[in-house]
Amino acid sequence: MSLRIILFGRLADIAGNSVSVSATDTDSLINILHRDYPALASTKYLIAVDKQIITENTVLNNNSIVALLPPFSGG
Numbered sequence: 001m002s003l004r005i006i007l008f009g010r011l012a013d014i015a016g017n018s019v020s021v022s023a024t025d026t027d028s029l030i031n032i033l034h035r036d037y038p039a040l041a042s043t044k045y046l047i048a049v050d051k052q053i054i055t056e057n058t059v060l061n062n063n064s065i066v067a068l069l070p071p072f073s074g075g
Contacts, residue, residue: 003029003060009070014039027057029066044071 005019015037023029026047034041048067049058060066 003062003064003066005029005033006065006067008067010043011040011045011068011070014043023060025057025059026054026066029060033068040068045069046071 002020002022005021007015007017007019015033019033019036021029021032021036023032026049030047046053046069047058048054048069049060050065051067053069
């Protein structure tokens with residue numbers, strides 16, 4: 001399955017604003033992104049699936065919206 005990944009901030013500088021990747025879960029997605037964009041491996045970011053920040057491996061489907069979010073602070 002091909003997913004559209006949306007990236008923000010510094011992450012977009014590394015890989016572009018939008019990346020298309022085939023992955024069935026977020027662990028696979030991270031491995032592919034780190035392989036294709038090595039600078040991401042040393043960058044901190046959060047993953048949101050369908051507008052929910054996730055903290056563990058999550059199954060992805062054709063309708064999933066995946067966003068990579070750089071660290072942010074309130075203010």
